[in-house]
Amino acid sequence: MEYISTRNNQKNFTFKDVFLKGLADDGGLFVPKSIKSFSKEDLNQLKILSYNDLAAEIIYPFIGDFMSKDELISTISKSYSNFRSNDVVKISNLGNLKVLELFHGPTLAFKDIAMQLIGNFYQYHLGHDQKKINIIVATSGDTGAAAIDALKGKDNLNVFVLHPNNRISPVQRKLMTIHEDSNVFNIAIDGNFDDCQNLVKAMFSDEKFSKKINMSGVNSINWARIIAQAVYYFYAYFKVGNGQTISFSVPTGNFGDIYAGYLAKKLGLPIDKLIVATNKNDILHRAISGGDYSQKKVKETNTPSMDIQIASNFERLLYDVKDCNSEVTKDVMSKIKNNKYKIDKNDLDKIKKNFISEMLDENETLEIIKIINDENQIIVDPHTAVGIGAVRKLGLENNCVVLSTAHPCKFPKAIEDAISKTENLPDSLKYVNDRKEKFEVLSNDIEKVKKYVMNSI
Numbered sequence: 001m002e003y004i005s006t007r008n009n010q011k012n013f014t015f016k017d018v019f020l021k022g023l024a025d026d027g028g029l030f031v032p033k034s035i036k037s038f039s040k041e042d043l044n045q046l047k048i049l050s051y052n053d054l055a056a057e058i059i060y061p062f063i064g065d066f067m068s069k070d071e072l073i074s075t076i077s078k079s080y081s082n083f084r085s086n087d088v089v090k091i092s093n094l095g096n097l098k099v100l101e102l103f104h105g106p107t108l109a110f111k112d113i114a115m116q117l118i119g120n121f122y123q124y125h126l127g128h129d130q131k132k133i134n135i136i137v138a139t140s141g142d143t144g145a146a147a148i149d150a151l152k153g154k155d156n157l158n159v160f161v162l163h164p165n166n167r168i169s170p171v172q173r174k175l176m177t178i179h180e181d182s183n184v185f186n187i188a189i190d191g192n193f194d195d196c197q198n199l200v201k202a203m204f205s206d207e208k209f210s211k212k213i214n215m216s217g218v219n220s221i222n223w224a225r226i227i228a229q230a231v232y233y234f235y236a237y238f239k240v241g242n243g244q245t246i247s248f249s250v251p252t253g254n255f256g257d258i259y260a261g262y263l264a265k266k267l268g269l270p271i272d273k274l275i276v277a278t279n280k281n282d283i284l285h286r287a288i289s290g291g292d293y294s295q296k297k298v299k300e301t302n303t304p305s306m307d308i309q310i311a312s313n314f315e316r317l318l319y320d321v322k323d324c325n326s327e328v329t330k331d332v333m334s335k336i337k338n339n340k341y342k343i344d345k346n347d348l349d350k351i352k353k354n355f356i357s358e359m360l361d362e363n364e365t366l367e368i369i370k371i372i373n374d375e376n377q378i379i380v381d382p383h384t385a386v387g388i389g390a391v392r393k394l395g396l397e398n399n400c401v402v403l404s405t406a407h408p409c410k411f412p413k414a415i416e417d418a419i420s421k422t423e424n425l426p427d428s429l430k431y432v433n434d435r436k437e438k439f440e441v442l443s444n445d446i447e448k449v450k451k452y453v454m455n456s457i
């Protein structure tokens, strides 16, 4: 499969380029040049597969000659061998509503599913090509832990994680900062997640710097993450779909996880609506409900992994909406950068064919945690609560799957506020509380961050 950048569709890239670079040099995002969807017969064959075999069938067409199918199969099985659920994910019921639990990996959020695989992709690649890689990633709390767990101790690479200082939960922070591996570096930036993401983007676009350190990225814009995440939409559909179309509700920040659902739909999965569920940082809700894609200041909420106002992966959708015209996409992106973009009616109608959106404020989120606990004796994490609340507000409980993106113990304060209970870490992770933390606090200054990276490698 060949890939192009959303801002220049004349130049082709391989999966290996796309995977290692993350972001295109022109600032655009990589997308496949074309996608072949599965036929009804194909879907019938995929239906009976285990999670790992399904993952291999879905991912293989996207990776070209990066590795053989047998190598992919063994890489997938190695990646998911330490998950606490035999089939990687789990489906549970909340009344009519189905919940797809994606948090059974080592760092208790859905990010592990893609990241464990990516970690092994790096290892495979570095086994063939010896140049040391420096991976730099921004996190709103969960990506960082997942990346560190997937990459710690691996040969020939370092991982640098930038998180917004004091704006993530202590459990989220500890899962990143307790590691003693010499290839792990945590940086707390005095700023918000968008600041962290902008610093990483600035390092990438500084060609001299990024070449010098052989920089690579695993942010949610990395195409390898998207394809790994598309798998669980198929898995859930095959478990609960009964041949009908179903909708998915997805708590959304960077538009990555939900874009994976859109990819699944493009691949032929009978998805009706993809529900974009946001917190008060509602740029995507404003955009999808009324075309308003203006950026506002990031607000802190009890769902910190979604405290984002630059939904990077949205560019991939805009590229589609603009009929795969990269010149027009580029123009739109520069208008967005200057905060001068409104989605016109025609484009919005196209978006609404696949997406619908809803927003929950903090009290509504806590209220959902309480209702679910009262009705079902189940504790859901606040992000999952946003996904559930969106479905309830829209009245779409039938034929709908909510993506449960994190384990509630990662967000003890929200759980305590909602139901006055504490949710403990699973036994296998209790040790986290007693370990010493290590991280560097830096101001939101690109030169300081670059210097820190240079001095560390």
Ligand SMILES: *Cc1c(COP(=O)(O)O)cnc(C)c1O
Residues within 6 Å of the ligand: 109, 110, 111, 141, 142, 143, 220, 251, 252, 253, 254, 255, 256, 257, 258, 305, 306, 383, 405, 406
């Ligand atoms: C990252 C994250 C999200 C948002 O996912 P995106 O791909 O950024 O939209 C939602 N919930 C949790 C728990 C997360 O860690």
